[in-house]
Amino acid sequence: MRGADYVIKRSGFALVTIFVAITLNFLLFRALPGNAVSNLARVPHATAALREALTREFGLDKPKWEQYLIYVKQLSHLNFGISYANQQPVWNNLRTKLGNTIPMAALGTAFAIVIGVGTGVLSAWRRGTVLDQVSTNLAIAFYAFPTQWLGLMLLILFAGVLPANGMSNPFLFNPTFWQKVVDLAKHMFLPSLTFALTLYGEYTLIVRSAMLETLGEDYVLTARAKGLSTWQVVRKHALRNAMLPTITLIALSLGYIVAGAILIETVFSWPGIGLAVYKAVGDRDYPMLQGAFLVLTLSVVFFNFVADLLYFKFDPRINE
């Protein structure tokens, strides 16, 4: 029954975090110099009457707490406001962009996890060898390179070989389904690779230290003494237990994934939510920036929650 308690507790935490994020979002954007009215009433010959009408229209004459309630209520209807830049509802803009970001970021993260876990396990297993030193130092190096710079390096390396920007070739004439897929994969390769390279180093270091910890445990000695093969000991006894801290830390690195998306999409002009943030900053398109920030925060909260549940599933000790 403690399992149910745990799930309820984590759900509660996730909900309160969402509430904190929404409130923070409200407060931050209310701290803006000027407001919607002073922005819109900047037209020549704006009269006091126009100002007043606009103030009433945006509800700025109401007390702050009421404005806050209205904001929360509108959010619950997925009303994020209207983008200054293209006059479309922010949510419509964000939805299409999110759809573009998710496959690219997911592919990159999957690459990073595979490479990170692989090199981490290998490093821990062959600790102290040249292989370990090379892989650990490479991991630290890739961890240290600025994300946008790595992307630019890949652009220089693959100039002319792979497309450098966007997610599809607009000049494909009547493409078949297969051609479209190949085209998309070509465009997705470099941004995803950048993602993987910036993320994997951290995963390698985490997995390596977690593995070293479990390799020193008594049950590994027992497994060894039972005569299990090295591979079996590593896979069934060490890696399994090393996965617990790894899951938590991968979840904690989600914030970096979101930050990475902003930089990588800017470098490769990938029309996702990260590029939307970049453009919103440039255009001072505050409703769009506010919406994008909220969506990014909520996705991090959501995946953290998923990681909590996975932890629960993998760790029998919570379940007792």
Next chain:
Amino acid sequence: MSIVMNEPELVAETPPPKRSRGGFIGEVVRGRPSAAVGAVLLGIFILIAIFAPYIEPYNVHQQVGPVFAPPSEQHWLGLDDGGIDMVSLLIQGGRISLVVGFAAALVATFIGGGIGILSGYFGGATDTALMRFTDYFLVIPDVPLMIVVAAIWGPSLFHIIMVIGILLWTGTARIVRAQVKSVRERVYVKRARSLGAGHGRLILLHVLPQIAPLLIANVVLTVAVAIFDETALAFLGLSDPSAVSWGTVIEHAFERTAISSGAWWAIVPPGICVALVIMGCFLLGQAIEDALNPRLKVAYLSVKGFRLRPLVGQGPSAL
């Protein structure tokens, strides 16, 4: 492992002998080659930053040759999009990047350390409230929040330092809290308390000196993150447009077609500088943490058959 697990507590119980701060760093570096590498890397860049006005070969606000001129004898790393010497830009940029990094790290450590100490020292409701607060901020992604705040606040170097500093404290708070909790229970703190020492005296004279090395390690590690974040904010055009930092050098090269012009010299060196400083901070910071928490780890499994191997004092390579 269960027996070995108790080791850190035992080691931590014995108060380390008094020594100066420089002596402590010396202690850390001794026997840890990676820490020495980190300290040297960081030291070189700090020296270059301090003496920047005397060693930069050209003025960074003056065109000294054709646009995107390739590396030559006069200009070792060529010129950028404005015909400005790249070596001078890197030297000047390092100055600003390091100032931003260290200033932001100090702000973050001050806030995080303060919250951690209050939380760990007072415990109870204060602890619960502060740690809940920290937990929520830990989940909200740093960089997007920095972008939002910087976009609203307007671009200036001071704003960048404050934005990064104010949003990077969460990790520090948790680490410091854990350490303070253990220090608080030590016998000499209890004795001082029973002799009538007030909270302020206990914190400043008995707790703070014990966690000082941890705070130093934290500043060093946070500098790396702050410099990394500065390049990110600069890349999105949120840094002070008139200040030259490694971040703005990368941003200018990207914005002003260094890649399509084939001018790799305008874009490769600043990234390598950032990476070297971050690696220096990482290696040194990890080594200090490692020295503070000496654990005897053994692995029952290695390629060369069954063997016990102590893992002490290998720095970050023994992560």
